[in-house]
Amino acid sequence: MSSHSHVSENASPEITEGDEKERNDSVTTAVEWVNESLNTMLRDLKPTDQCEIDKMLGEYFRKKVEEKEIQKEEEEEAAPLSCAPSAPSAPSGKKKAAKPGKKTSSTERTLPPAEPIEPVLCGSLAIGGTSLAVAKAGATINDIPLYLHIALLKYNQDSPKEMTLPRPMITLLNCEKFSPAKLKLVKEVMLIPPAQLSLRQGIERVLDIQKEVMRLLEPAGKVPSPQLADSKKGKAHNTGKKAPPPALKRVSHLGCLITGWDNLEQPLLLMQTACNNIGLELGTDMCLAINCAAHELMDYVKGKYEILTGTFKSPDEMVDMYVELINKFPSLIALVDPLRKEDRQQWNNICCALGSKCYLIAEDAATNISKIKIDQNMNVPLCSGVVLKYINQTKVSDLIEFTGLLDGQRHITILGSPDGESSDDSLVDLAVGLGARFIKLGGLSRGERVTKYNRLLAIEEELAKNRTLRSEANFEFPDFAEETQPGKEASDIIPPPE
Missing domain, CATH: 3.20.20.120 (Enolase-like C-terminal domain)
Incomplete structure (x- = not known):
């Protein structure tokens, strides 16, 4: 399972050391989850039931996130009171305030700030790794390649007659x-x-x-x-x-x-x-x-x-x-x-x-x-x-x-x-x-x-x-004309849930 860490080849030794420690902690925690609680939870289940097992993994992860939040609240309550009044540092994504008297353009004033980085829970690699391991086991049991097993899962067990390659x-x-x-x-x-x-x-x-x-x-x-x-x-x-x-x-x-x-x-x-x-x-x-x-x-x-x-x-x-x-x-x-x-x-x-x-x-x-x-x-x-x-x-x-x-x-x-x-x-x-x-x-x-x-x-x-390789069409670019007509709101790529 891939690490979430961003690789920076020119990073300082301190940053590199910190990233390495974070990766090691995440992998160690993930291995503990797999060997202990996930091992017990998934025993005797069929690896072909990918959807059901993924739901269980999702629920397990949600509980881990809640536990982490409770632990964080307890640590904050136990922290010395003298730490409370300290001014919070400005988020790195936000702009610094302009100096008095300095002119700022409308572009600078209306620039949307960067969204905060989504925190990654230590050990989360176990969830993705386990889900993938289940898919591999399901493919092995059905005696088919992993790519075909994934295609069957996506198209509700309808075996594709032909497949294209990315x-x-x-x-x-x-x-x-x-x-x-x-x-x-x-x-x-x-x-x-x-x-x-x-x-x-x-x-x-x-x-x-x-x-x-x-x-x-x-x-x-x-x-x-x-x-x-x-x-x-x-x-x-x-x-x-x-x-x-x-x-x-x-x-x-x-x-x-x-x-x-x-x-x-x-x-x-x-x-x-x-x-x-x-x-x-x-x-x-x-x-x-x-x-x-x-x-x-x-x-x-x-x-x-x-x-x-x-x-x-x-x-x-x-x-x-x-x-x-x-x-x-x-x-x-x-x-x-x-x-x-x-x-x-x-x-x-x-x-x-x-x-x-x-x-x-x-x-x-x-x-x-x-x-x-x-x-x-x-x-x-x-x-x-x-x-x-x-x-x-x-x-x-x-x-x-x-x-x-x-x-x-x-x-x-x-x-x-x-x-x-x-x-x-x-x-x-x-x-x-x-x-x-x-x-x-x-x-x-x-x-x-x-x-x-x-x-x-x-x-x-x-x-x-196997004569199941379908030849590709030439590159076709999506048409945004309808989505950007005057009076229509440009839609996101993800529709709201029904």
Whole structure:
């Protein structure tokens, strides 16, 4: 089961040590739950009764949350009275108050504050891990692959005659965000093989492009490659001190090269050059996607996104910037987290402007699947689809129910690999069984990622052998025209419960 922790490669030793302790405590508690109370509670039940067992797991978790809340209240009551009057610190998500006499724009005044981070209960990994273990046991008892068992659970035991495979969103570059004057907006540059290719052909093509990109990034005699030093800034950096090569010769935890740029277009132009060099055309032979991770870039004092060091843009200016980018690079078919989930109006605007040209995908907004499924007031913006991650107390039944809701609203489902990933390849079976449109696994390096790509290829071979592999249609973008007509309220992706 994947850890909930966010992996930060440039974190201070204190933060890294704290995260490690938190993970260890969570795993230790989860193992205690599994070996003791869950072991007793689930004994003699049939693993094929996934829905019933998941209900029991959900009730067990709810009681654990209540126990934690009671314990917290008791600790607060027992705390010394002298601690009570101390002023609470301001939440990190809120803006600081402006100084007297300082003018503030209406954009800054009306900026929605960041929603508080949902607390993660220590030991919650046990719930998701147990639910997945039950699903695996059910598949074993029925003597069928896990992906088929998941599909039968989702479609009420109606055996699908044919199955489609999710298209991989393969990360090629992880852009550096911590060095001065380096690109901050793009967290990942991804490639998506077109539908006419098999998965094996698509991955082989991505490997060819990756090889060419590495060649372009390779410094020739410690001088950056001429293809990449054609911008004015690039030439300026070559004067005086020698500039470091664009490729930092480090592999990210995402399984790809870490690199940095001076503007948003450079990594996209690099992909274009690499494809042209090996006789491929972007948009036809390979498609682009970027993970913007905009929620990580907000400066709450200025009320703007810092897309580059010292370069700030308001939420409305971000929408204009993306419109310009998609018009210049039509091969860019997906933007992940182009805005914070709190900027609902801008999500509506960007869906209006670009919804018919590319997928606008929310990832940060769908972190807590259980919470979104229960609470209709969760702040999930209007979008083409969401990235779901199987972590913590998420249960298999939650994924089945939530993807059913997305299917009903004609939104696409993407299953994503969390940062604290393991080498278990069940995520691929879940994606295939649930009928996800895409799967986001990271790069083509590191064992915990490669094992999943290998599982995806194995399922493709199996379905092709059984003649149950259905070929995919070309990429179709959802139509937001009806939802954004004048006088109509733009609807959320999740309908309120009946």
